[in-house]
Amino acid sequence: MIKRKLIFTYIVMPLLIFIIFIFSLLNGTIEISFLNILKMLFGNKKMLTEDIIVIIKQIRLPRTIMSCVTGAGLSISGCVFQAILKNPLADPFTLGISSGAAFGTTLAFVLGLDTMASFFMPLCAFIGMICSIFIIYLLNMKNKFNSNSMILSGVVVSYIFSAAVMFMFILSPTNSVQSAFIWLMGGNLSTFDERLLPFVIVVVIVGTIILSLLGNIINIISLNIEKSETLGINVAKNVKFLFIMASFVTAVTVSACGIIAFIGLIVPHIMRKIIGSNNVILIPASAFAGAIFLQLCDTLSRTLFSPILIPIGIVTSVIGGIFFICLLLKSEKY
Protein backbone atom coordinates (compact mmCIF):
# COMPACT_ATOMS: atom_id res chain seq x y z
CA MET A 1 0.00 0.00 0.00
CA ILE A 2 2.61 2.51 1.13
CA LYS A 3 5.10 1.16 -1.37
CA ARG A 4 2.65 1.73 -4.20
CA LYS A 5 2.17 5.31 -3.09
CA LEU A 6 5.90 5.89 -2.91
CA ILE A 7 6.39 4.51 -6.42
CA PHE A 8 3.56 6.67 -7.68
CA THR A 9 4.94 9.78 -6.02
CA TYR A 10 8.62 9.46 -6.68
CA ILE A 11 8.71 7.64 -10.02
CA VAL A 12 5.48 8.05 -11.93
CA MET A 13 4.93 11.72 -11.17
CA PRO A 14 8.45 12.97 -12.01
CA LEU A 15 8.20 11.01 -15.28
CA LEU A 16 4.91 12.74 -16.01
CA ILE A 17 6.51 16.08 -15.26
CA PHE A 18 9.23 15.34 -17.76
CA ILE A 19 6.78 14.29 -20.48
CA ILE A 20 4.67 17.37 -19.99
CA PHE A 21 7.79 19.48 -19.88
CA ILE A 22 8.71 18.33 -23.38
CA PHE A 23 5.12 18.69 -24.54
CA SER A 24 5.06 22.20 -23.18
CA LEU A 25 8.21 23.12 -25.05
CA LEU A 26 6.76 21.76 -28.29
CA ASN A 27 3.58 23.78 -28.27
CA GLY A 28 3.11 27.46 -28.69
CA THR A 29 2.46 30.05 -31.32
CA ILE A 30 5.24 28.55 -33.42
CA GLU A 31 5.30 24.77 -33.69
CA ILE A 32 8.63 23.16 -32.96
CA SER A 33 9.21 19.51 -33.81
CA PHE A 34 9.98 16.91 -31.19
CA LEU A 35 13.27 16.14 -32.83
CA ASN A 36 14.40 19.71 -32.59
CA ILE A 37 13.59 19.81 -28.89
CA LEU A 38 15.64 16.72 -28.27
CA LYS A 39 18.48 18.19 -30.26
CA MET A 40 18.19 21.37 -28.28
CA LEU A 41 18.18 19.66 -24.90
CA PHE A 42 20.71 16.93 -25.42
CA GLY A 43 22.33 17.12 -28.80
CA ASN A 44 24.10 19.29 -31.22
CA LYS A 45 22.72 22.80 -31.34
CA LYS A 46 24.48 23.72 -34.53
CA MET A 47 21.91 21.87 -36.62
CA LEU A 48 19.12 24.22 -35.47
CA THR A 49 18.14 27.55 -36.91
CA GLU A 50 18.80 30.67 -34.89
CA ASP A 51 15.16 31.53 -34.13
CA ILE A 52 14.32 28.07 -32.82
CA ILE A 53 17.17 28.35 -30.36
CA VAL A 54 15.98 31.78 -29.29
CA ILE A 55 12.38 30.66 -28.89
CA ILE A 56 13.27 27.64 -26.84
CA LYS A 57 16.11 29.00 -24.81
CA GLN A 58 14.88 32.48 -24.08
CA ILE A 59 11.12 32.12 -24.10
CA ARG A 60 9.79 28.63 -23.59
CA LEU A 61 12.41 27.03 -21.38
CA PRO A 62 12.47 29.63 -18.59
CA ARG A 63 8.72 29.98 -18.76
CA THR A 64 8.10 26.26 -18.49
CA ILE A 65 10.57 25.87 -15.66
CA MET A 66 8.98 28.82 -13.89
CA SER A 67 5.50 27.37 -14.23
CA CYS A 68 6.79 24.06 -12.88
CA VAL A 69 8.37 25.64 -9.85
CA THR A 70 5.51 28.04 -9.17
CA GLY A 71 2.97 25.24 -9.36
CA ALA A 72 5.00 23.18 -6.92
CA GLY A 73 5.53 26.06 -4.52
CA LEU A 74 1.89 27.13 -4.40
CA SER A 75 0.72 23.55 -4.01
CA ILE A 76 2.94 22.70 -1.06
CA SER A 77 2.02 25.86 0.78
CA GLY A 78 -1.67 25.18 0.14
CA CYS A 79 -1.17 21.68 1.45
CA VAL A 80 0.51 22.92 4.63
CA PHE A 81 -2.10 25.63 5.21
CA GLN A 82 -4.95 23.15 4.87
CA ALA A 83 -3.33 20.86 7.40
CA ILE A 84 -2.28 23.36 10.05
CA LEU A 85 -5.51 25.36 9.82
CA LYS A 86 -7.58 22.15 9.75
CA ASN A 87 -9.65 23.72 7.02
CA PRO A 88 -10.04 22.16 3.58
CA LEU A 89 -10.75 25.58 2.08
CA ALA A 90 -7.54 27.18 3.27
CA ASP A 91 -4.91 28.09 0.72
CA PRO A 92 -2.12 30.65 0.49
CA PHE A 93 -4.67 33.19 -0.60
CA THR A 94 -7.42 32.76 1.99
CA LEU A 95 -4.87 33.97 4.51
CA GLY A 96 -4.63 37.31 2.75
CA ILE A 97 -1.04 36.78 1.68
CA SER A 98 -1.83 37.31 -1.97
CA SER A 99 -3.79 40.47 -1.25
CA GLY A 100 -0.65 41.85 0.29
CA ALA A 101 1.12 41.06 -2.97
CA ALA A 102 -1.70 42.60 -4.99
CA PHE A 103 -1.47 45.72 -2.88
CA GLY A 104 2.29 45.97 -3.26
CA THR A 105 2.26 45.56 -7.03
CA THR A 106 -0.72 47.79 -7.64
CA LEU A 107 1.00 50.48 -5.67
CA ALA A 108 4.11 49.97 -7.78
CA PHE A 109 2.10 50.22 -11.01
CA VAL A 110 0.23 53.29 -9.86
CA LEU A 111 3.41 55.04 -8.79
CA GLY A 112 4.96 54.11 -12.13
CA LEU A 113 7.75 52.10 -10.53
CA ASP A 114 7.37 49.38 -13.17
CA THR A 115 8.78 51.66 -15.83
CA MET A 116 11.80 52.55 -13.72
CA ALA A 117 13.34 49.17 -13.07
CA SER A 118 12.10 45.63 -13.58
CA PHE A 119 13.00 44.41 -10.13
CA PHE A 120 10.64 46.88 -8.46
CA MET A 121 7.60 44.75 -9.23
CA PRO A 122 8.64 41.53 -7.48
CA LEU A 123 10.17 43.60 -4.71
CA CYS A 124 6.96 45.50 -4.07
CA ALA A 125 4.92 42.31 -4.21
CA PHE A 126 7.28 40.68 -1.76
CA ILE A 127 7.17 43.63 0.63
CA GLY A 128 3.37 43.69 0.43
CA MET A 129 3.21 40.02 1.28
CA ILE A 130 5.66 40.30 4.13
CA CYS A 131 3.42 43.07 5.50
CA SER A 132 0.32 40.90 5.40
CA ILE A 133 2.16 37.91 6.89
CA PHE A 134 3.45 40.16 9.64
CA ILE A 135 -0.02 41.55 10.38
CA ILE A 136 -1.53 38.05 10.60
CA TYR A 137 1.35 36.98 12.82
CA LEU A 138 0.85 39.91 15.19
CA LEU A 139 -2.90 39.41 15.32
CA ASN A 140 -2.45 35.78 16.29
CA MET A 141 0.28 36.01 18.86
CA LYS A 142 -2.25 36.38 21.64
CA ASN A 143 -4.49 33.56 20.44
CA LYS A 144 -1.64 31.08 20.22
CA PHE A 145 -2.15 30.56 16.49
CA ASN A 146 -5.56 29.01 16.90
CA SER A 147 -6.79 27.92 13.48
CA ASN A 148 -10.10 29.78 13.48
CA SER A 149 -8.62 33.07 14.53
CA MET A 150 -5.90 32.69 11.90
CA ILE A 151 -8.42 32.17 9.14
CA LEU A 152 -10.55 35.06 10.34
CA SER A 153 -7.63 37.44 10.58
CA GLY A 154 -6.48 36.29 7.15
CA VAL A 155 -9.87 37.03 5.64
CA VAL A 156 -9.95 40.45 7.29
CA VAL A 157 -6.45 41.33 6.09
CA SER A 158 -7.35 40.15 2.61
CA TYR A 159 -10.47 42.36 2.49
CA ILE A 160 -8.63 45.42 3.71
CA PHE A 161 -5.87 45.02 1.13
CA SER A 162 -8.39 44.32 -1.64
CA ALA A 163 -10.26 47.47 -0.72
CA ALA A 164 -7.02 49.42 -0.94
CA VAL A 165 -6.29 47.88 -4.35
CA MET A 166 -9.76 48.84 -5.66
CA PHE A 167 -9.31 52.32 -4.31
CA MET A 168 -6.02 52.71 -6.15
CA PHE A 169 -7.59 51.37 -9.36
CA ILE A 170 -10.22 54.08 -9.25
CA LEU A 171 -7.67 56.83 -8.75
CA SER A 172 -5.18 55.70 -11.36
CA PRO A 173 -4.98 55.97 -15.20
CA THR A 174 -6.45 53.15 -17.29
CA ASN A 175 -3.26 51.71 -18.78
CA SER A 176 -1.60 51.10 -15.46
CA VAL A 177 -4.83 49.51 -14.21
CA GLN A 178 -4.77 47.05 -17.07
CA SER A 179 -1.19 45.98 -16.57
CA ALA A 180 -1.80 45.65 -12.84
CA PHE A 181 -4.89 43.60 -13.59
CA ILE A 182 -2.98 41.21 -15.80
CA TRP A 183 -0.41 40.79 -13.05
CA LEU A 184 -3.20 40.00 -10.61
CA MET A 185 -4.29 37.12 -12.83
CA GLY A 186 -0.88 35.54 -13.11
CA GLY A 187 -0.09 37.17 -16.44
CA ASN A 188 3.40 37.87 -15.28
CA LEU A 189 4.38 34.32 -16.08
CA SER A 190 5.19 35.57 -19.57
CA THR A 191 7.10 38.66 -18.53
CA PHE A 192 8.83 37.66 -15.34
CA ASP A 193 12.40 38.63 -14.66
CA GLU A 194 14.61 35.70 -15.60
CA ARG A 195 17.21 36.61 -13.02
CA LEU A 196 14.71 35.60 -10.34
CA LEU A 197 14.40 32.06 -11.64
CA PRO A 198 17.33 30.43 -9.78
CA PHE A 199 16.25 32.04 -6.53
CA VAL A 200 12.68 30.79 -6.88
CA ILE A 201 13.88 27.29 -7.79
CA VAL A 202 16.09 27.10 -4.72
CA VAL A 203 13.38 28.37 -2.36
CA VAL A 204 10.76 25.96 -3.69
CA ILE A 205 13.04 22.92 -3.63
CA VAL A 206 14.38 23.65 -0.16
CA GLY A 207 10.86 24.45 1.05
CA THR A 208 9.50 21.19 -0.33
CA ILE A 209 12.25 19.17 1.30
CA ILE A 210 11.90 20.84 4.70
CA LEU A 211 8.11 20.67 4.73
CA SER A 212 8.12 17.03 3.61
CA LEU A 213 10.51 16.18 6.41
CA LEU A 214 8.17 17.89 8.83
CA GLY A 215 5.27 15.91 7.35
CA ASN A 216 4.75 13.80 10.44
CA ILE A 217 4.57 16.83 12.68
CA ILE A 218 2.11 18.43 10.28
CA ASN A 219 0.03 15.24 10.47
CA ILE A 220 -0.14 15.42 14.23
CA ILE A 221 -0.96 19.13 14.20
CA SER A 222 -3.82 18.44 11.82
CA LEU A 223 -5.48 16.42 14.59
CA ASN A 224 -7.45 17.81 17.48
CA ILE A 225 -5.29 20.42 19.26
CA GLU A 226 -5.69 18.77 22.67
CA LYS A 227 -4.61 15.49 21.19
CA SER A 228 -1.48 16.96 19.63
CA GLU A 229 -0.58 18.81 22.82
CA THR A 230 -0.86 15.64 24.91
CA LEU A 231 1.32 13.88 22.35
CA GLY A 232 4.07 16.26 23.41
CA ILE A 233 3.93 18.64 20.45
CA ASN A 234 4.11 22.37 21.06
CA VAL A 235 1.35 23.26 18.63
CA ALA A 236 1.65 27.05 18.71
CA LYS A 237 5.39 26.98 18.12
CA ASN A 238 5.16 24.54 15.24
CA VAL A 239 2.21 26.27 13.61
CA LYS A 240 4.12 29.53 13.80
CA PHE A 241 7.12 28.03 12.05
CA LEU A 242 5.08 26.20 9.41
CA PHE A 243 3.01 29.29 8.73
CA ILE A 244 6.08 31.43 8.15
CA MET A 245 7.75 28.76 6.06
CA ALA A 246 4.74 28.16 3.79
CA SER A 247 4.04 31.87 3.53
CA PHE A 248 7.60 32.53 2.51
CA VAL A 249 7.42 29.97 -0.28
CA THR A 250 4.18 31.56 -1.47
CA ALA A 251 5.64 35.03 -1.24
CA VAL A 252 8.67 34.15 -3.32
CA THR A 253 6.72 32.38 -6.07
CA VAL A 254 3.94 34.96 -6.23
CA SER A 255 6.28 37.92 -6.31
CA ALA A 256 8.10 36.39 -9.26
CA CYS A 257 5.13 35.60 -11.46
CA GLY A 258 1.96 37.13 -10.12
CA ILE A 259 -1.10 35.76 -8.42
CA ILE A 260 -2.19 32.40 -9.77
CA ALA A 261 -5.45 31.49 -8.16
CA PHE A 262 -6.87 28.16 -7.18
CA ILE A 263 -3.87 25.94 -7.61
CA GLY A 264 -2.93 26.00 -3.91
CA LEU A 265 -6.47 24.97 -3.06
CA ILE A 266 -7.17 22.38 -5.64
CA VAL A 267 -3.95 20.41 -6.12
CA PRO A 268 -3.59 19.29 -2.48
CA HIS A 269 -7.27 18.33 -2.55
CA ILE A 270 -6.94 16.14 -5.59
CA MET A 271 -3.80 14.52 -4.25
CA ARG A 272 -5.41 13.93 -0.88
CA LYS A 273 -8.14 11.99 -2.66
CA ILE A 274 -5.61 9.93 -4.52
CA ILE A 275 -2.97 9.19 -1.89
CA GLY A 276 -4.56 10.10 1.43
CA SER A 277 -3.86 12.67 4.12
CA ASN A 278 -0.40 11.57 5.19
CA ASN A 279 1.59 14.75 4.67
CA VAL A 280 4.91 12.93 4.43
CA ILE A 281 3.88 11.72 0.99
CA LEU A 282 1.19 14.29 0.30
CA ILE A 283 3.55 17.27 0.30
CA PRO A 284 6.03 15.97 -2.31
CA ALA A 285 3.15 14.52 -4.31
CA SER A 286 1.39 17.90 -4.26
CA ALA A 287 4.58 19.57 -5.35
CA PHE A 288 4.87 17.27 -8.37
CA ALA A 289 1.18 17.49 -9.15
CA GLY A 290 1.29 21.27 -8.91
CA ALA A 291 4.19 21.33 -11.35
CA ILE A 292 2.27 19.13 -13.79
CA PHE A 293 -0.95 21.09 -13.44
CA LEU A 294 0.58 24.52 -13.90
CA GLN A 295 2.66 23.39 -16.88
CA LEU A 296 -0.47 22.10 -18.57
CA CYS A 297 -2.37 25.28 -17.79
CA ASP A 298 0.51 27.36 -19.06
CA THR A 299 0.65 25.43 -22.33
CA LEU A 300 -3.08 25.90 -22.73
CA SER A 301 -2.89 29.59 -21.98
CA ARG A 302 -0.29 29.96 -24.72
CA THR A 303 -1.99 27.83 -27.35
CA LEU A 304 -5.76 28.14 -26.88
CA PHE A 305 -6.18 31.62 -28.29
CA SER A 306 -2.78 31.90 -29.88
CA PRO A 307 -1.25 34.35 -30.64
CA ILE A 308 -3.05 36.02 -27.72
CA LEU A 309 -1.68 34.95 -24.34
CA ILE A 310 -4.44 34.65 -21.79
CA PRO A 311 -3.44 35.17 -18.15
CA ILE A 312 -2.80 31.81 -16.61
CA GLY A 313 -5.00 32.61 -13.60
CA ILE A 314 -8.05 32.33 -15.87
CA VAL A 315 -7.00 28.91 -17.15
CA THR A 316 -6.19 27.50 -13.71
CA SER A 317 -9.49 28.71 -12.32
CA VAL A 318 -11.59 27.28 -15.14
CA ILE A 319 -9.82 23.92 -15.41
CA GLY A 320 -9.40 23.54 -11.69
CA GLY A 321 -13.02 24.45 -11.07
CA ILE A 322 -14.39 21.98 -13.58
CA PHE A 323 -12.10 19.22 -12.36
CA PHE A 324 -13.06 19.89 -8.78
CA ILE A 325 -16.77 19.80 -9.50
CA CYS A 326 -16.36 16.45 -11.25
CA LEU A 327 -14.46 15.17 -8.26
CA LEU A 328 -17.15 16.34 -5.86
CA LEU A 329 -19.96 14.85 -7.92
CA LYS A 330 -18.18 11.55 -8.37
CA SER A 331 -17.34 10.83 -4.76
CA GLU A 332 -19.95 10.60 -2.06
CA LYS A 333 -17.47 11.88 0.48
CA TYR A 334 -14.42 14.03 0.06
Next chain:
Amino acid sequence: MSTVKIGEILIHIDNVSRNYLDKKILKNISCDIYINDFFCIIGRNGVGKSTLLKIICGLIKPCAGSVFINNKNINSFSKKELSRKIAFLPQYVDTSVSFIVSEFIMFGRCPYMNVFKIPSSYDYTTVNKIMDFLQINNLANRRIYELSDGEKQKILIAQVLVQGTDIIILDEPVSHLDIGNQNNILKILKNLNSEYNKTIVLTLHDLNAASEFCNKILLMENDGSVCQYGTPEKVINYKNIEKIYKTTVIVRTNPISNKPYVIPIK
Protein backbone atom coordinates in the same frame (compact mmCIF):
# COMPACT_ATOMS: atom_id res chain seq x y z
CA MET B 1 5.24 -2.49 34.98
CA SER B 2 7.19 -3.99 37.88
CA THR B 3 7.51 -0.68 39.66
CA VAL B 4 3.76 -0.34 40.10
CA LYS B 5 2.80 -0.30 43.72
CA ILE B 6 -0.87 -0.83 44.16
CA GLY B 7 -2.44 1.51 46.66
CA GLU B 8 -0.04 4.41 46.23
CA ILE B 9 -1.31 7.86 45.35
CA LEU B 10 -0.62 8.56 41.69
CA ILE B 11 -2.49 11.77 40.99
CA HIS B 12 -3.12 14.20 43.79
CA ILE B 13 -5.51 17.00 43.01
CA ASP B 14 -5.05 19.73 45.54
CA ASN B 15 -7.72 22.38 45.94
CA VAL B 16 -8.03 23.09 42.23
CA SER B 17 -10.24 25.96 41.03
CA ARG B 18 -10.76 27.26 37.55
CA ASN B 19 -12.71 30.23 36.26
CA TYR B 20 -13.95 30.76 32.78
CA LEU B 21 -14.46 34.49 32.25
CA ASP B 22 -16.37 35.45 35.40
CA LYS B 23 -17.95 32.08 35.93
CA LYS B 24 -16.44 29.63 38.32
CA ILE B 25 -16.36 26.21 36.73
CA LEU B 26 -14.35 24.26 39.24
CA LYS B 27 -14.42 25.09 42.90
CA ASN B 28 -11.86 23.76 45.35
CA ILE B 29 -11.62 20.26 43.99
CA SER B 30 -9.44 17.96 46.05
CA CYS B 31 -9.13 14.25 45.57
CA ASP B 32 -6.60 11.47 45.18
CA ILE B 33 -6.37 8.97 42.37
CA TYR B 34 -4.49 5.83 43.34
CA ILE B 35 -2.37 3.62 41.16
CA ASN B 36 -4.52 1.11 39.29
CA ASP B 37 -7.74 2.99 39.94
CA PHE B 38 -10.57 2.91 37.45
CA PHE B 39 -11.68 6.39 38.30
CA CYS B 40 -14.84 7.93 36.94
CA ILE B 41 -16.04 11.51 37.14
CA ILE B 42 -19.78 12.00 36.88
CA GLY B 43 -21.99 15.05 37.11
CA ARG B 44 -24.37 17.13 35.05
CA ASN B 45 -23.45 18.66 31.71
CA GLY B 46 -21.30 21.73 32.09
CA VAL B 47 -20.13 21.29 35.67
CA GLY B 48 -16.53 21.10 34.52
CA LYS B 49 -15.83 17.40 34.18
CA SER B 50 -13.92 17.88 30.94
CA THR B 51 -12.12 20.89 32.37
CA LEU B 52 -10.99 18.81 35.32
CA LEU B 53 -9.66 16.12 32.98
CA LYS B 54 -7.79 18.70 30.94
CA ILE B 55 -6.26 20.12 34.11
CA ILE B 56 -5.04 16.65 35.04
CA CYS B 57 -3.50 16.33 31.57
CA GLY B 58 -1.79 19.68 31.92
CA LEU B 59 -3.69 21.12 28.97
CA ILE B 60 -5.30 23.84 31.07
CA LYS B 61 -3.68 25.59 34.01
CA PRO B 62 -5.85 25.85 37.11
CA CYS B 63 -6.52 29.35 38.47
CA ALA B 64 -5.76 28.13 41.97
CA GLY B 65 -4.45 24.92 43.47
CA SER B 66 -2.27 22.36 41.75
CA VAL B 67 -2.06 18.82 40.48
CA PHE B 68 0.68 16.43 41.55
CA ILE B 69 1.69 13.32 39.66
CA ASN B 70 3.93 10.93 41.59
CA ASN B 71 4.30 13.73 44.15
CA LYS B 72 5.69 16.07 41.52
CA ASN B 73 3.88 19.21 40.50
CA ILE B 74 2.50 18.83 36.99
CA ASN B 75 4.04 22.16 35.96
CA SER B 76 7.51 20.77 36.55
CA PHE B 77 7.08 18.21 33.76
CA SER B 78 7.97 19.14 30.22
CA LYS B 79 5.42 18.48 27.49
CA LYS B 80 7.36 15.48 26.31
CA GLU B 81 7.74 13.99 29.79
CA LEU B 82 4.06 14.46 30.39
CA SER B 83 3.20 12.83 27.08
CA ARG B 84 5.04 9.72 28.20
CA LYS B 85 3.09 9.64 31.46
CA ILE B 86 -0.43 10.55 30.43
CA ALA B 87 -2.40 9.69 27.31
CA PHE B 88 -5.56 11.66 26.66
CA LEU B 89 -8.55 10.96 24.45
CA PRO B 90 -10.52 14.17 23.92
CA GLN B 91 -14.27 14.12 23.62
CA TYR B 92 -14.32 15.21 19.99
CA VAL B 93 -11.68 14.01 17.59
CA ASP B 94 -12.09 14.77 13.92
CA THR B 95 -12.35 11.36 12.33
CA SER B 96 -13.37 12.55 8.87
CA VAL B 97 -9.71 12.52 7.84
CA SER B 98 -8.45 10.23 5.13
CA PHE B 99 -5.52 8.80 7.04
CA ILE B 100 -4.93 5.08 6.84
CA VAL B 101 -5.80 3.39 10.15
CA SER B 102 -2.26 2.16 10.86
CA GLU B 103 -0.81 5.60 10.08
CA PHE B 104 -3.34 7.18 12.38
CA ILE B 105 -2.56 4.84 15.27
CA MET B 106 1.14 5.51 14.76
CA PHE B 107 0.63 9.15 15.78
CA GLY B 108 0.30 7.85 19.33
CA ARG B 109 4.00 6.92 19.26
CA CYS B 110 4.92 10.55 18.68
CA PRO B 111 6.38 11.12 22.20
CA TYR B 112 9.07 8.53 21.48
CA MET B 113 10.11 9.69 18.04
CA ASN B 114 12.97 11.92 16.91
CA VAL B 115 12.69 15.52 15.73
CA PHE B 116 11.16 14.59 12.39
CA LYS B 117 8.82 12.08 14.04
CA ILE B 118 9.92 9.20 11.87
CA PRO B 119 8.72 5.90 13.34
CA SER B 120 11.28 3.28 14.31
CA SER B 121 10.83 -0.46 13.89
CA TYR B 122 9.95 -0.69 17.58
CA ASP B 123 7.14 1.78 16.96
CA TYR B 124 5.80 -0.46 14.19
CA THR B 125 5.89 -3.54 16.42
CA THR B 126 4.09 -1.67 19.19
CA VAL B 127 1.36 -0.57 16.80
CA ASN B 128 0.96 -4.13 15.51
CA LYS B 129 0.84 -5.51 19.05
CA ILE B 130 -1.87 -3.08 20.06
CA MET B 131 -3.86 -3.80 16.90
CA ASP B 132 -3.64 -7.50 17.74
CA PHE B 133 -4.75 -6.80 21.28
CA LEU B 134 -7.80 -4.85 20.15
CA GLN B 135 -8.42 -7.24 17.23
CA ILE B 136 -8.50 -4.49 14.65
CA ASN B 137 -5.89 -5.96 12.30
CA ASN B 138 -8.46 -6.25 9.56
CA LEU B 139 -8.94 -2.48 9.58
CA ALA B 140 -5.25 -1.63 9.24
CA ASN B 141 -5.36 -0.48 5.62
CA ARG B 142 -8.78 1.16 5.64
CA ARG B 143 -9.26 4.90 5.71
CA ILE B 144 -10.59 6.37 8.95
CA TYR B 145 -13.66 8.05 7.53
CA GLU B 146 -14.98 4.79 6.10
CA LEU B 147 -15.28 3.18 9.52
CA SER B 148 -18.30 2.95 11.80
CA ASP B 149 -18.41 4.92 15.04
CA GLY B 150 -17.64 1.84 17.11
CA GLU B 151 -14.62 1.01 14.98
CA LYS B 152 -13.44 4.64 15.05
CA GLN B 153 -13.59 4.62 18.83
CA LYS B 154 -11.47 1.47 18.90
CA ILE B 155 -8.92 3.13 16.63
CA LEU B 156 -8.79 6.14 18.94
CA ILE B 157 -8.31 3.86 21.93
CA ALA B 158 -5.54 2.07 20.04
CA GLN B 159 -3.87 5.41 19.41
CA VAL B 160 -4.04 6.13 23.12
CA LEU B 161 -2.65 2.71 24.01
CA VAL B 162 0.40 2.83 21.74
CA GLN B 163 1.46 5.86 23.71
CA GLY B 164 2.37 3.33 26.39
CA THR B 165 1.54 5.50 29.38
CA ASP B 166 0.56 4.37 32.86
CA ILE B 167 -2.23 6.91 33.06
CA ILE B 168 -5.01 6.98 30.49
CA ILE B 169 -7.53 9.78 30.55
CA LEU B 170 -10.65 9.58 28.44
CA ASP B 171 -13.34 12.19 28.01
CA GLU B 172 -16.66 10.44 27.43
CA PRO B 173 -15.24 7.59 25.42
CA VAL B 174 -18.57 5.81 24.98
CA SER B 175 -21.17 8.56 24.90
CA HIS B 176 -22.29 8.08 21.30
CA LEU B 177 -22.02 4.32 21.06
CA ASP B 178 -24.71 1.65 21.27
CA ILE B 179 -24.85 -0.58 24.32
CA GLY B 180 -22.85 -3.36 22.68
CA ASN B 181 -19.99 -1.14 21.57
CA GLN B 182 -20.14 0.74 24.84
CA ASN B 183 -19.70 -2.47 26.79
CA ASN B 184 -16.91 -3.61 24.50
CA ILE B 185 -14.92 -0.44 24.93
CA LEU B 186 -15.41 -0.41 28.68
CA LYS B 187 -14.42 -4.08 28.90
CA ILE B 188 -11.22 -3.32 27.00
CA LEU B 189 -10.49 -0.50 29.43
CA LYS B 190 -11.30 -2.71 32.40
CA ASN B 191 -9.01 -5.40 31.04
CA LEU B 192 -6.19 -2.87 30.68
CA ASN B 193 -6.86 -1.74 34.18
CA SER B 194 -6.82 -5.15 35.80
CA GLU B 195 -4.35 -7.03 33.57
CA TYR B 196 -1.90 -4.29 32.65
CA ASN B 197 -2.21 -2.12 35.77
CA LYS B 198 -3.15 1.01 33.84
CA THR B 199 -4.68 3.80 35.83
CA ILE B 200 -7.77 4.98 34.03
CA VAL B 201 -9.57 8.26 34.60
CA LEU B 202 -12.67 8.95 32.56
CA THR B 203 -15.97 10.77 32.46
CA LEU B 204 -19.20 8.92 31.77
CA HIS B 205 -22.83 9.87 31.52
CA ASP B 206 -24.13 6.37 31.98
CA LEU B 207 -24.35 5.98 35.74
CA ASN B 208 -24.92 2.24 35.52
CA ALA B 209 -21.79 1.72 33.44
CA ALA B 210 -19.87 3.89 35.89
CA SER B 211 -21.10 1.90 38.82
CA GLU B 212 -20.46 -1.43 37.11
CA PHE B 213 -16.93 -0.81 35.83
CA CYS B 214 -15.30 1.77 38.07
CA ASN B 215 -13.88 1.31 41.53
CA LYS B 216 -13.90 5.02 42.39
CA ILE B 217 -16.46 7.61 41.44
CA LEU B 218 -16.28 11.35 41.87
CA LEU B 219 -19.69 12.97 41.79
CA MET B 220 -19.55 16.66 41.08
CA GLU B 221 -21.86 19.20 42.64
CA ASN B 222 -23.65 21.52 40.22
CA ASP B 223 -21.55 24.50 41.33
CA GLY B 224 -18.35 22.72 40.34
CA SER B 225 -17.24 21.40 43.70
CA VAL B 226 -16.97 17.81 44.87
CA CYS B 227 -20.25 16.35 46.07
CA GLN B 228 -18.88 13.00 47.09
CA TYR B 229 -16.19 10.62 46.07
CA GLY B 230 -15.56 7.02 46.89
CA THR B 231 -16.74 3.58 45.87
CA PRO B 232 -19.84 3.22 43.67
CA GLU B 233 -21.79 1.82 46.64
CA LYS B 234 -21.03 4.97 48.59
CA VAL B 235 -21.68 7.52 45.84
CA ILE B 236 -24.54 6.07 43.84
CA ASN B 237 -27.60 6.35 46.06
CA TYR B 238 -30.92 7.92 45.32
CA LYS B 239 -30.26 10.91 47.57
CA ASN B 240 -27.14 11.95 45.73
CA ILE B 241 -28.52 11.26 42.29
CA GLU B 242 -31.77 13.11 42.90
CA LYS B 243 -29.92 16.04 44.41
CA ILE B 244 -27.49 16.42 41.53
CA TYR B 245 -29.56 15.41 38.53
CA LYS B 246 -32.86 16.85 39.82
CA THR B 247 -34.92 13.88 38.81
CA THR B 248 -36.55 10.98 40.61
CA VAL B 249 -34.82 7.65 40.48
CA ILE B 250 -34.80 4.27 42.13
CA VAL B 251 -31.46 2.76 43.06
CA ARG B 252 -31.28 -1.02 43.34
CA THR B 253 -28.44 -3.48 43.75
CA ASN B 254 -27.40 -5.57 40.78
CA PRO B 255 -27.78 -9.17 42.01
CA ILE B 256 -24.83 -10.37 39.93
CA SER B 257 -22.15 -7.78 40.62
CA ASN B 258 -23.63 -6.35 43.82
CA LYS B 259 -23.14 -2.84 42.40
CA PRO B 260 -25.89 -0.24 42.59
CA TYR B 261 -27.84 0.62 39.47
CA VAL B 262 -30.11 3.51 38.71
CA ILE B 263 -33.55 3.45 37.13
CA PRO B 264 -35.16 6.77 36.27
CA ILE B 265 -38.90 6.97 36.96
CA LYS B 266 -41.60 9.18 35.55
